[in-house]
Amino acid sequence: MCQLQDIPKSLCPLVCKWTYSADGGWDESFWKKINLEDFVADNYCKIGTQVLSPGDPLGKGLTPEAAKELGLPAGIAVAASLIDAHAGGLGVIGADVKGYNLPCENQPITSRLAVICGTSSCHMGISPDPIFVPGIWGPYFSAMVPGLWLNEGGQSVTGKLIEHVVQGHAAYPELQAKASARFQSIYTYLNSHLDSIKKSLPVGFLTVDLHVWPDFHGNRSPLADLTLKGMVTGLRLSHNLDDLALLYLATVQAIALGTRHILETMEEAGHSISTLFLCGGLSKNPLFVQMHADITGLPVVLSQEVESVLVGAAILGACASGDFTSVREAMARMGKVGKVVFPKPEEKRFYDKKYKVFLKLVEHQKEYAAIMNEDI
Structure with missing residues (x-):
């Protein structure tokens, strides 16, 4: 099972560093050309397809564990980054x-x-x-x-x-x-x-x-x-x-x-x-x-x-x-x-x-x- 499939990722680094297209998603031909076609398998489950725009909220906010470590309220909004x-x-x-x-x-x-x-x-x-x-x-x-x-x-x-x-x-x-x-x-x-x-x-x-x-x-x-x-x-x-x-x-x-x-x-x-x-x-x-x-x-x-x-x-x-x-x-x-x-x-x-x-x-x-x- 691919654990990365459901982890949301920010559009910014994907577009700038991973050749992701904001209006077309991943380019299958690119991964195959550089001999990383295994990334394409199972609907890109190894790199994921859940993409958020910078500023979009992530899940239900800060988890209790992270909130305790950071000294912040649990549930405070967390944004997709840049x-x-x-x-x-x-x-x-x-x-x-x-x-x-x-x-x-x-x-x-x-x-x-x-x-x-x-x-x-x-x-x-x-x-x-x-x-x-x-x-x-x-x-x-x-x-x-x-x-x-x-x-x-x-x-x-x-x-x-x-x-x-x-x-x-x-x-x-x-x-x-x-x-x-x-x-x-x-x-x-x-x-x-x-x-x-x-x-x-x-x-x-x-x-x-x-x-x-x-x-x-x-x-x-x-x-x-x-x-x-x-x-x-x-x-x-x-x-x-x-x-x-x-x-x-x-x-x-x-x-x-x-x-x-x-x-x-x-x-x-x-x-x-x-x-x-x-x-x-x-x-x-x-x-x-x-x-x-x-x-x-x-x-x-x-x-x-x-x-x-x-x-x-x-x-x-x-x-x-x-x-x-x-x-x-x-x-x-x-x-x-x-x-x-x-x-x-x-x-x-x-x-x-x-x-x-x-x-x-x-x-x-x-x-x-x-x-x-x-x-x-």
Whole structure:
């Protein structure tokens, strides 16, 4: 007897990770093609066919055993879940933006791109019809917002990359000591240090001759090339705190340039995006946020609640409990704008040039690889 047959599963991970179709179920030919036809046997009893949409209530709620372990009332509503990044997107992308002078205010929700940025970054774009975007995952129907198709771009280990660059620098011990003396995080100190050395220039202009390609761990989107490596051009024969601050700035800019690359690829395929909605750990860094606004040329909305994954989970719970009749209604009521960061138009030309260099870096890397792969 198959015990998995009656266990309900969330539509989100099945659609995004298991090739399940929200309107057609499992694809029998797929499982047979990859030699897992035993999954098809007995009406898919090994993987189950009971699928719930995120926010649907599960059974009779929290069991007495689970309630005791969690210190919650038995029977409290339990909702079908979302993948963590998708919950973050749900928690931030539907916020009511009236009165913030944003281009998306009088546009459909599909004009918004959610960027969930932490250890890695995920770029969630939605559309009423399926859009196939080269190098971008999806389209997935109802995988995040019910009734809409989802495309998911991503950058691997973005937060880890910044940490790697900073902590691997010779001046890191000095940075730690100075930040500790001020009772600041190392990133708050680095941001203030950049302000102290910029003189009359905008901070971003300090990297006019320092450029980074950020794919130290391969490219997830939009090139989908795991063989790519990181690149830095413009290093000097010094390793003081100024050098560390500049390399940190160039790395943050490179991540934002990668977001622009993903954004432009999505728009070329048919998305129309006018506003970014950022959440996650990296969105707590003002420099990271400002660089995303300046480099993409789009305003950035930050959620009132930084941990938007928790807001997304709460939205699902509120639907399961019956407090809201739909996920869309709960998104609009529970997602709150905390801050809006606008791009600085006077800096557009500089970042347009940085972006050209950014694309040249990967072009050159591929040329180097081709040369080295030539027959000797």
